[in-house]
Amino acid sequence: MSKKHYFDPEDLKKFGNISAWQKPMADKFFSWYAEVFKEGALTEREKALIALAVAHTVQCPYCIDAYTSGCLEKGADEEQMMEAVHVAAAIRAGSSLVFSTQMMNHAEDLAM
Amino acid sequence: MSIHQRTKSLAARHSALSNTFFQLEVLNGKALSDVRFPAFSDAIRQAGFPDGRLKPTRIQIFQVNVGKLCNQTCAHCHVDAGPDRKAENMSRENFERCLDILRRYDIPTVDITGGAPEMNPHFRWFVEECRKIGKHVLVRCNLTIIVSNHKYRDLPQFFAEHRVEVVSSLPHYNARRTDSQRGDGVFDDSIEALHLLNAAGYGKVDTGLIINLVYNPTGTFLPGNQASLENEFKRQLKRQHAIEFNQLYALTNMPISRFLDYLLQHGQYENYMQSLLDAFNPGAVAGVMCRNTISVSWDGYLYDCDFNQMLNLKVTGAGTHLADFDLHVLENRDIVLNQHCFGCTAGAGSSCGGQVV
Numbered sequence: 001m002s003k004k005h006y007f008d009p010e011d012l013k014k015f016g017n018i019s020a021w022q023k024p025m026a027d028k029f030f031s032w033y034a035e036v037f038k039e040g041a042l043t044e045r046e047k048a049l050i051a052l053a054v055a056h057t058v059q060c061p062y063c064i065d066a067y068t069s070g071c072l073e074k075g076a077d078e079e080q081m082m083e084a085v086h087v088a089a090a091i092r093a094g095s096s097l098v099f100s101t102q103m104m105n106h107a108e109d110l111a112m
Numbered sequence: 113m114s115i116h117q118r119t120k121s122l123a124a125r126h127s128a129l130s131n132t133f134f135q136l137e138v139l140n141g142k143a144l145s146d147v148r149f150p151a152f153s154d155a156i157r158q159a160g161f162p163d164g165r166l167k168p169t170r171i172q173i174f175q176v177n178v179g180k181l182c183n184q185t186c187a188h189c190h191v192d193a194g195p196d197r198k199a200e201n202m203s204r205e206n207f208e209r210c211l212d213i214l215r216r217y218d219i220p221t222v223d224i225t226g227g228a229p230e231m232n233p234h235f236r237w238f239v240e241e242c243r244k245i246g247k248h249v250l251v252r253c254n255l256t257i258i259v260s261n262h263k264y265r266d267l268p269q270f271f272a273e274h275r276v277e278v279v280s281s282l283p284h285y286n287a288r289r290t291d292s293q294r295g296d297g298v299f300d301d302s303i304e305a306l307h308l309l310n311a312a313g314y315g316k317v318d319t320g321l322i323i324n325l326v327y328n329p330t331g332t333f334l335p336g337n338q339a340s341l342e343n344e345f346k347r348q349l350k351r352q353h354a355i356e357f358n359q360l361y362a363l364t365n366m367p368i369s370r371f372l373d374y375l376l377q378h379g380q381y382e383n384y385m386q387s388l389l390d391a392f393n394p395g396a397v398a399g400v401m402c403r404n405t406i407s408v409s410w411d412g413y414l415y416d417c418d419f420n421q422m423l424n425l426k427v428t429g430a431g432t433h434l435a436d437f438d439l440h441v442l443e444n445r446d447i448v449l450n451q452h453c454f455g456c457t458a459g460a461g462s463s464c465g466g467q468v469v
């Protein structure tokens with residue numbers, strides 16, 4: 001292995017290289033990806049904020065860099081960006097906490 | 113509220129970059145950075161411009177930079193303007209020369225910029241004279257000048273009386289984003305000034321009084337889609353401040369002067385240049401502003417654009433001073449190109465009127 005760490009910001013620039021090993025699929029992916037982020041029923045700024053939130057959920061450092069830049073380019077500000085991350089964090093927290101109902105159900109079955 | 117300046121002019125700091133030749137050395141990989149990016153002239157040759165040369169179309173905008181004096185010292189300023197730049201201010205004699213040219217030739221628009229052009233003592237007289245000879249007058253007003261001193265507070269009425277089109281920088285609808293670039297307190301003063309302009313009829317339906325805002329990125333990234341940014345600015349400024357305006361122009365920060373200094377100080381110069389090159393849009397070349405604009409400096413010299421002016425790249429193939437102005441010769445010159453021109457051809461392009469495609 002040539003590197004001693006897993007994530008290198010320079011690797012983001014090589015994303016397009018994935019087509020070298022499977023071009024038809026990569027072409028379809030990049031074409032679809034570009035279509036997804038075009039202004040539509042949602043604005044480019046709203047899509048960038050969603051992407052930023054998802055990037056934090058999937059904990060992808062490349063995506064976080066890319067969509068921090070993307071959000072700023074599309075005119076989002078720090079407050080909007082942090083709120084988007086809180087939305088992601090709230091869903092993550094909620095998805096854990098909602099399972100506590102199972103814990104409570106089971107505990108009620110077991111306990112006196 | 114007074115403005116707390118974020119920085120000082122390069123001139124006041126005695127920075128090496130206050131020498132425009134040194135800036136060109138940096139841009140061409142001969143100083144501070146040894147990265148030599150492909151030449152802009154090669155890029156436009158590949159885009160279909162013969163010999164990598166760019167010719168004017170027809171000169172329709174006479175842009176006068178009346179001086180470098182300004183009440184602000186913005187971090188990205190390509191003029192290196194500021195309160196300390198008192199020496200560089202257009203004289204009455206050069207204004208008279210401008211008027212003589214404007215009377216002689218059919219150039220419909222006069223675009224007045226600075227610095228804060230309102231700080232030039234001949235400013236109001238020049239606007240009045242331009243209007244008397246039927247020119248469309250556009251003033252690049254930084255907004256805060258209006259509330260900086262009681263003597264400027266009637267500027268909205270003055271602009272309205274003379275049907276001046278106002279173009280004003282507001283890099284963000286968020287105070288922190290704006291102040292980080294333009295100085296603490298600038299956002300609040302800008303909002304107050306916009307209220308005064310709205311009260312004078314600017315940005316209101318059916319008045320015909322135009323206030324356009326200028327967005328430029330508050331950092332080392334490129335501007336997004338202009339129409340999308342305009343929608344968001346309109347929504348937020350209306351919602352948060354009850355402000356109305358006409359259009360938003362999205363401009364790219366040029367890698368010259370104080371923004372070049374910022375890029376170098378933050379180790380971002382090469383990344384930024386690469387992002388401009390990556391975003392090079394052959395389709396934007398035909399619409400760049402230097403093709404229909406002539407730029408005049410406070411001391412009466414002629415340039416292809418305000419950026420060339422700030423790099424001291426005078427027009428070639430024609431007289432270089434107001435005293436030698438010949439429209440026919442100027443319309444047949446070659447435009448002076450250099451590496452900073454990548455700033456006007458990135459993405460959807462960038463000009464004094466926003467995106468070009």
